[in-house]
Amino acid sequence: MIGRKGVEPIGPDSPVLQLNGVPTRFADGLAGDCFLQTSDGSWRPLEDDGLYAVEAECVALYDDLAASIFGGLGIYRKLLPHVPPFLSQAGLNSEAPIRRDAFETALVKLAAFPELNRFLYLYDCQVLVSAIQECTKEVSQLTGEFYRILNLEPFFTPGIPVEDSIRWSTSPTVTMLFSTLGFLFIRMHSLLDYLAKLACESESIRKDFKTYPRLASSNFMFGDRKKLKKLAREKVVGTLFETCDEVTEVELIRNLLIHDGLLDDMPKGYEVIEDGIVIERFVLMPDRRDGKFERFKNRHRFYGGEDKINLRLTALVRGFQTRQVGTLRAVRSLFAQR
Structure with missing residues (x-):
């Protein structure tokens, strides 16, 4: 658990988060899908979630982009130690608290710097990669946080005796549980857009640096992926650009949350109670058929299928992260062909 003094070392009584919402003790053993708290306070799955594989591909992409934009890594690495740090920060992150007009003035003064516009463009391209890295970390941490709330936070006022039943609750804890789940799907959809932008830019690397070029992918979104030219159909197999269950579900849930309401008219957390003890907790997702919500007239949230998303x-x-790794490798293959 996280306290003011930090994270306690793992011991026999340390909680192990389970998919069914009922934590076990570390001393009881580890098996299958479960989560442990790490030294930084986050909850990481026992089974690999693809976080580090995505990171490895992204790290390699930084050099792929530099080599492509500069025609090789030699001149890039030769000039890199002399590049003013603000070129990679101004207008991109908070480490450079500079106004736009001051940035423009600074660029005029640096006009004689070798390959200035190449560096500006490179850093803009690399931001697409860093966005994928950070968003992937968010997906991993949001998943762990969802299971932390499901396992460790009380759905209902503690201490009140209840009869054996399936009880539902709505409370601040349940609100946070659904908010975390919803934002997780939104972030996965963000990754779809970032990956599409990266693929578009990688297909269209700028060659003219007489001026500071705009990104070719500025207005490119995941819905435009069929416009990609060099990533031929056979190269998208095993990627997120291929029609697949992961993308279908992420798009469906994200679009519902952004445009058409909540996952439940009144978000509810369910608990199965036997002999006065909670033996299961779960959250239900609306029924789907052929990639769409079951609908009758205006009604599109039916729960007869009892789809427990936590399981x-x-x-x-x-599955999403595995396909993301495949997508990044497909993008990297574009640079290998040059």
Whole structure:
């Protein structure tokens, strides 16, 4: 658990988060899908969720982009130690608290710096990669946070005796549980857009640096992926650009949350109670058929299928991340051909 003094070392009584919402003790053993708290306070899955594989591909992409834009890494690495730090920061992150007009003035003064516009363009391209890295970390941490709330936070006022039943609750804890789940799907959809932008830019690397070029991918979104030219159909197999269950579900849930309401008219957390003890907790997702919500007239949130998202969320995230690794490798193959 996280306290003011930090994270306690793992011991026999340390909680192990389970998919069914009922934590076990570390001393009871580890098996299958479960989560442990790390020294930085985050909850990481016992089974690999693809976080580090995505990171490895992204790290390699930094050099791929530099080599492509500069025609090789030699001149890039020769000039890099002399590049003013603000070129990679101004207008991109908070480490350079500079106004736009001051940035423009500074660029005029640096006009004689060798390959100035190449560096500006390179850093803009690399931001697409760093966005993927950070968003992937968010997906991983949001998944762990979802299961932390599901396992460790009380759905209902503690200490009140209850009869054996399936009880539902709505409370600040349940609100946070649904908010975390919803933002997780939104962030996965963000990754779809970032990956599409990166693929578009990688297909269209600028060659003219007489002026500071705009990104070719500025207005490119995931919905435009069929416009990609060099990533031929056979190269998208195993990627997020291929029609697949992971993308279908992420798009469906994200679009519902952004445009058409909530996952439940009144978000509810369910608890199964036997002999006065909670033996299961779960959250339901609306029924789907052929990639769409079951609908009758204006009604599109039916729960007869009892789809407990907590029992399959980790598999969904792993499948998504596996395809993200495949997508990044497909993008990297574009640079290998040059």
